[in-house]
Amino acid sequence: MSLSRRELLDTAARLTALAAWPGGATADDYPTRSIKLVIPYSAGAAGDQIGRPWADKVASLLGPVHVENIGGAGGAIGSAAVAQSAPDGYSLLLGNGSTQVTIPLSTAQPAYDTVRDFRAIYRLITSTLAFAVHPSLPVKDLRELAAFAKANPGGLSYGTPGVGTGNHLVGEMFRQQSGLAADLVHVPYRGMGPATNDLVSGQINSVIAVVSSQLLQLHFAGKLRLIAVTSDRRLSGAPEIPTVIESGMPGLRYAGWFGLFAPRATPDAIVQRIAVATRTAMADPQLQESYRAQGLEPDIDSGPDKFQRLVEDELARLAPVVRSIGLKRD
Known part of the structure; x- marks a missing residue:
């Protein structure tokens, strides 16, 4: 044998x-x-x-x-x-x-x-990932996020824990499916902690992050806004946040x-x-x-x-x- x-x-x-x-x-x-x-x-x-x-x-x-x-x-x-x-x-x-x-x-x-x-x-x-934006960004869902990026080339930056991470992969799929080119700026960090801190302080205007208690608390406190999750169903702890499927982008589904x-x-x-x-x-x-x-x-x-x-x-x-x-x- x-x-x-x-x-x-x-x-x-x-x-x-x-x-x-x-x-x-x-x-x-x-x-x-x-x-x-x-x-x-x-x-x-x-x-x-x-x-x-x-x-x-x-x-x-x-x-x-x-x-x-x-x-x-x-x-x-x-x-x-x-x-x-x-x-x-x-x-x-x-x-x-x-x-x-x-x-x-x-x-x-x-x-x-x-x-x-x-x-x-x-x-x-x-787990699931979430698209989170700074409260000053005039968007409430993924369609508006894509429209903002197209209207402001280079004006939309998203943070992730690094190049090649699942977060980055979802960001690149969003770029591809939204028809964005140089309109979207990826900012890799040494972890989501620093990226989230920079989002809250306004250094960047969006992140793609794993949903966590910290992220939900910041969302409920109005320090950032979650506009979509990559799971098939809405979160039981935050049912107001739509899924990527409901946002018209089922190709962004990602289970972490x-x-x-x-x-x-x-x-x-x-x-x-x-x-x-x-x-x-x-x-x-x-x-x-x-x-x-x-x-x-x-x-x-x-x-x-x-x-x-x-x-x-x-x-x-x-x-x-x-x-x-x-x-x-x-």
């Missing part, structure tokens, strides 16, 4: 991990020290509101989890750091559709390959997610240990409610194999989209 290249790589990775494990021991005693969860964005962004509650809840099951924010390059810097870490279960990544799908697809020489360098463990939540990843050669037993503890934590009603209060939907039925298939399916689905809009960076 011959093995595929993928199977050979998986087998080699597992043998390498076993050899690296002290004395060839099993993961029965894992963990024996603090686990590090890398959030590849600046502090205060949506990643913190997802990763830190998980870290707090799972501490009673896995021991202390130290959260480290490593922002930059739309999440690529922190993701690459985890990909290059020892595959021992002590360095995990809170990845998402941007870090694991669109950045590798849209980068000429990516610092990591999602399938080659990572193992999916558990999808924590699904955040989940846990480990370096590829991490032993199966450790991956399963983390997944089982996470499933237990995600069953807690308080944790679920804390996510839903932020406009996020907790995933209580994920796991390594299921999540891995989802990531690989996303890579296959979005690759032609990235090519069609020429979204490529150095």
Whole structure:
């Protein structure tokens, strides 16, 4: 029986991990020290509101989890750091559709390959993106946003957490479907925290951001205005905001997610240990409610194999989209 290249790589990775494990021991005693969860964005962004509650809840099951924010390059810097870490279960990544799908697809020489360098463990939540504008911008929906951009070439700028992120991908699809050329200015940041701050202060006039409790609070306080969400349905916590489908742009639908990843050669037993503890934590009603209060939907039925298939399916689905809009960076 011959093995595929993928199977050979998986087998080699597992043998390498076993050899690296002290004395060839099993993961029965894992963990024996603090686990590090890398959030590849600046502090205060949506990643913190997802990763830190998980870290707090799972501490009673896995021991202390130290959260480290490593922002930059739309999440690529922190993701690459985890990909290059020892595959021992002590360095995990809170990845998402941007870090694991669109950045590798849209980068000429990516610092990591999602399938080659990572193992999916558990999808924590699904999310939606929102188009948010400064209150002074005279637009109330996506049609008016496109019209404003056309009438004011170069006058509409939108912030994202970086080039090649899912946020940027949606922005480029908006440009394409609205017939905009140089009318729309993309401003990449080292995370959505700084981008949102600049929107509120008027340094830029729009952002495409993951819906979070902070974003909703700023919307309700009138410090920014959410004009559309990329989900199929309106948010239960803000039902006044229309979807992109209702705005006449169904092609902008985009379902985001955040989940846990480990370096590829991490032993199966450790991956399963983390997944089982996470499933237990995600069953807690308080944790679920804390996510839903932020406009996020907790995933209580994920796991390594299921999540891995989802990531690989996303890579296959979005690759032609990235090519069609020429979204490529150095």
